[in-house]
Amino acid sequence: MLPIHLRFANLRQAVSIASVLADRGLIPQFKKRGDQLFGPCPVHGGDNPGAFVVSLSKNLWYCFTGCNTGGDVVRLAQLLDRSSYAQTARYLASLADRPPVPWDNTPGSVDHAFQPFTKRVDLDPSAPWFRQKGIHTQTARAFESGAYHGPGFLADCVAVRLHDASGNPIGYAGRRMNTGEVQHGKWKFPRSLPKKSILYNLHRVNVSTPCLIVVECPWGVMRLAQLGIPAIALLGIQVSPIQLDILIRFPRLILMLDGDHAGRTASAQIQRSLASSTDAHQAFLPHGKDPDDLSDDQLIALSGYFSL
Numbered sequence: 339m340l341p342i343h344l345r346f347a348n349l350r351q352a353v354s355i356a357s358v359l360a361d362r363g364l365i366p367q368f369k370k371r372g373d374q375l376f377g378p379c380p381v382h383g384g385d386n387p388g389a390f391v392v393s394l395s396k397n398l399w400y401c402f403t404g405c406n407t408g409g410d411v412v413r414l415a416q417l418l419d420r421s422s423y424a425q426t427a428r429y430l431a432s433l434a435d436r437p438p439v440p441w442d443n444t445p446g447s448v449d450h451a452f453q454p455f456t457k458r459v460d461l462d463p464s465a466p467w468f469r470q471k472g473i474h475t476q477t478a479r480a481f482e483s484g485a486y487h488g489p490g491f492l493a494d495c496v497a498v499r500l501h502d503a504s505g506n507p508i509g510y511a512g513r514r515m516n517t518g519e520v521q522h523g524k525w526k527f528p529r530s531l532p533k534k535s536i537l538y539n540l541h542r543v544n545v546s547t548p549c550l551i552v553v554e555c556p557w558g559v560m561r562l563a564q565l566g567i568p569a570i571a572l573l574g575i576q577v578s579p580i581q582l583d584i585l586i587r588f589p590r591l592i593l594m595l596d597g598d599h600a601g602r603t604a605s606a607q608i609q610r611s612l613a614s615s616t617d618a619h620q621a622f623l624p625h626g627k628d629p630d631d632l633s634d635d636q637l638i639a640l641s642g643y644f645s646l
């Protein structure tokens with residue numbers, strides 16, 4: 339049985355359909371009238387602005403054109419991502435932790451509300467967590483990452499420092515150490531973080547690098563950095579138009595997303611989005627493995643970086 343925070347009965351209550359739409363950058367396409375949102379259907383992809391209707395109070399949706407069906411937030415996430423029950427549960431759980439989304443159709447309002455947190459937090463880079471991931475203490479230190487042993491937002495988390503594209507610190511993201519979900523512990527992000535414009539480690543990557551590796555998670559970035567291979571992390575599997583605009587500046591990309599269904603599906607989608615703009619390839623990880631589960635030799639082989 340799934341842990342309690344991943345059970346669908348809880349997620350149906352905790353996650354709004356609007357937050358799924360917001361996560362995909364779709365809110366600006368929607369109009370709110372009373373209790374309802376109207377917009378084009380993200381499931382079948384039509385452009386009829388009245389096709390897809392959401393009841394905010396009931397947290398239910400219906401598509402009146404292509405799909406002629408509807409349902410709750412779980413069914414919507416499943417239809418959008420065609421992912422397994424476990425993946426859908428994890429995805430929705432990750433949304434449950436985020437701040438409420440705005441309904442006012444003003445794109446960018448979330449970004450404006452974000453206040454960068456520039457203070458340095460005391461983190462322990464020698465935590466056993468990093469050894470399990472094959473990350474050396476000096477690497478964790480260089481990335482301003484470590485276990486946080488205090489109260490508050492980062493309590494019980496391993497944290498990484500986040501920067502904007504110019505390298506200015508903007509705060510920390512944390513992953514709980516004690517979830518029991520070794521592969522897929524939930525990330526916590528600062529309130530209103532403009533996640534769609536952030537690529538983790540971008541400020542350390544040289545734009546003239548012949549090849550950039552794209553991973554989901556900062557741990558993969560750190561493992562690759564130890565091998566001298568430049569990488570950025572999406573901090574998830576969604577790629578926004580802003581992030582795509584940044585990625586196409588690199589002549590060659592290797593998409594090294596996790597070796598699960600969600601990672602592979604996202605990887606194929608990203609490759610299609612980039613196809614006409616840059617040379618993007620998928621690295622197929624062994625089933626169920628993340629980059630930080632692999633040996634150095636496997637990472638080098640999959641990245642293809644030294645065989646260019």
Ligand SMILES: [Zn+2]
Nearest residue numbers: 379382401405
């Ligand atoms: Zn539809």
